[in-house]
Amino acid sequence: MNKSKRILTAIVGIGLMGMATLAVAADKMMVDPAKILSETNVYGLYNTFKVQPSYYQISMADRSKAAAEVEAVVKKHSDSVFVQAYLTRGFKSESDFLLRMHAYEPAAAQAFLTDFSATSLGRNSKATLALIGVTKGLNHTTKEKSPNLLNALKSTSYSADAPKYAFVIPIDKSPEWWNKTEKEKLAMMEDHTIPTLPYLVNVKRKLYHSTGLDDTDFITYFETSDLVAFNNLNIALHSVSEMLYNTRYGDPIVMGTIMS
Secondary structure (H helix, E strand, O other), rough: OOHHHHHHHHHEEEEEEEEOOOOOOOOOOOOOOOOHHHOOOOOEEEEEEEHHHHHHEEEEHHHHHHHHHHHHHHHHHOOOOOEEEEEEEOOOOOOEEEEEEEEHHHHHHHHHHHHHHHHHHHHHHHEEEEEEEEEEEOOOOOOOHHHHHHHHHHHOOOOOOOOOOOEEEEEEEEEEOOOOOOHHHHHHHHHHHHHHHHHHHOOEEEEEOOOOOOOOOOEEEEEOOOOOHHHHHHHHHHHHHHHHHHHHOOOOOOEEEEOO
């Protein structure tokens, strides 16, 4: 039994005691994780699931088979979708695990989820949240408009230990925000960004644009091992005037454990 098979067997066989990144060696060319996580025009999908009581009524042998099913689905789609998984059980009452998917075409991630839903684990899990967004360049604080701020962002990189936790926070903006002038929005986004700079050494973040693609405007994704720093980062963000134009911040906030 290879390493990936052992990991997935442990995950599903135990009954989701822990979730690991679903990376399976395939004979075909796999999506490059480093590339797809850093490029623009990439679609990010975040789906949470609640494992149903029916799953725990199946035998341990069948749970081991369920691991092989999931492994086969990940392998089948590994040339078009990069999949990661996180354990949310104990942090969020409405879900047990989160699947984070990246693909160059949304239909590729949809095909993966369709096949996943046909597995034993998928059939015995209920989807509780589904979000989709796309990676783009910054809307306002560009290198032409905010060169000093962009330089500060580039020089403040993550330097802490490998992060243990991930957070997903969807955000909606009010009509008043969208109808402000570009100059006004730029000034507010600069005020938004400057207080976050001290926390970027121990909190990673990634932004997805969702307006028109989903019932939210942005998806913000964070990784950290320092939950106090993450709490302080959010306090800093809540203290800027730009926050007054948020009509949604979380609802829900998803927290999960990362396991490599």
